[in-house]
């Protein structure tokens with residue numbers, strides 16, 4: 021790879037750079053120079069200059085996903101570190117935070133160490149998420165300090181919300197001393213058990229009213245206030261009412277951040293074309309009304325919601341084919357995130373710089389410098405970690421082309437806009453659209469990191 025990409029819009033939020041019509045000289049995984057117009061000498065030029073009136077192709081730092089389920093160890097039939105990180109690369113994500121609810125869960129310093137060691141082989145940077153409580157049962161905190169020392173980037177019982185406000189408050193205080201955020205899956209399990217009239221686990225219960233979320237948000241905010249320090253991050257906020265609570269808490273100075281998923285930002289019920297099986301629409305928290313969706317989009321724009329996070333949740337076919345009540349919750353998201361935000365969330369056009377912000381520096385700030393997340397920047401001369409995408413390119417979601425080992429999305433066959441053309445991690449080409457960028461790839465470059 022030694023060429024000039026011509027006619028690119030370069031967006032680098034931390035450098036406050038946003039410039040159209042740029043020539044980008046790439047050589048062996050490095051950005052050598054970015055200029056308005058470059059004499060090409062004998063370098064090959066790939067001209068990406070858009071026709072008049074069409075949005076240009078964009079180069080920006082690699083996306084960061086705060087919420088990825090890689091299913092390894094324990095459910096490698098649904099996803100592996102390898103397939104999941106390939107899906108991340110195809111979606112423009114160069115760093116992902118892996119959730120801890122694997123089998124067994126990542127809830128001891130030894131398991132954190134193992135997970136962090138395994139992740140070195142992935143084609144993108146995989147940050148290790150550690151459970152907040154042992155076995156995600158909500159009863160006993162993990163050894164937070166030792167887990168952080170072993171490589172835990174953040175703490176979350178994602179999928180569960182079984183802790184008492186008192187235990188949560190203790191956890192927030194402890195995480196504060198080691199510079200880690202506490203990530204919370206805000207669905208109050210008591211409320212879920214009551215409305216579904218069940219005694220046992222509530223993860224697959226179908227009824228998930230807004231009150232289950234607002235109650236959990238309220239508990240989390242109270243626990244944060246009680247801790248008197250620390251940082252709480254609310255995962256996959258789904259309801260307009262929660263957005264209002266979040267807005268008020270932030271205005272009051274609380275150190276709280278939040279994420280929204282592409283599916284909650286782009287889809288609502290009733291769904292336009294009911295998928296088969298209907299379990300493909302099942303997510304926790306559920307898709308809500310278009311009014312909720314609009315509130316999330318507005319909050320993302322205002323910065324009340326800090327980041328887009330995929331909640332990439334791969335499941336085996338048979339897990340999704342069960343009747344809706346028993347089907348596994350979640351959909352895949354890494355490869356579709358950008359296109360869902362642009363096509364269904366309406367975040368193309370003048371939204372693009374904000375969207376790039378919420379996919380790069382938004383999640384970077386949520387994790388914070390002690391977590392081990394790398395600063396999303398385009399640095400001249402260094403091995404690049406970046407993404408090139410065409411916000412106007414149309415494509416069809418075809419199962420055969422998805423890199424994830426699972427295909428549980430209600431969007432199979434859908435026509436979407438917004439396509440990743442190239443992803444570089446530490447100078448290694450981890451994803452590449454051969455039609456749009458026709459350079460010969462060096463052997464093995466797509467699987468081996470520099």
Ligand SMILES: [Zn+2]
Nearest residue numbers: 178179205255
């Ligand atoms: Zn969750």
